[in-house]
């Protein structure tokens with residue numbers, strides 16, 4: 001089969017946020033969808049490599065902020081290119097606490113949804129969370145950013161002087177001569193086979 005056909009599926013882009021005690025964290029995801037209207041339910045699939053994954057699994061609650069076309073590449077880098085295991089992603093980043101005490105992002109987003117996990121399914125590399133929507137607000141009228149829009153308009157191409165390997169999916173640059181065979185892109189979690197040499 002032509003695996004490229006999978007890239008023609010349309011996706012939105014979101015910041016998934018969670019709380020574990022005093023620790024707040026968030027990551028970028030493209031796997032949110034509403035699955036039923038009544039009851040109002042969503043599903044979200046999260047890579048187990050993400051620290052936010054463990055927090056959602058433990059707390060059973062999360063928010064998703066819906067990224068809009070005015071979102072900055074910096075926001076993707078902030079939530080996607082570094083891990084909350086090493087840094088506090090909310091130390092300097094503007095956010096608002098929703099009623100569930102979990103942050104949502106107001107910069108470059110057009111809404112947020114709060115949800116409570118009712119079921120989780122172990123998919124091996126990922127966990128699929130099924131959740132009841134408990135709250136949500138529209139924040140702006142700017143259209144939602146699709147994954148395709150991100151590729152064409154938001155992500156920055158690596159500059160000429162960049163050396164190493166670039167992820168063909170999200171443009172993350174691995175700034176080293178060698179790319180380990182088991183390397184996983186820290187932003188989009190795609191494997192080494194989706195990287196090309198700069």
Ligand code: FE
Pocket residue numbers: 167168169170171172185186187188189190
């Ligand atoms: Fe990537």
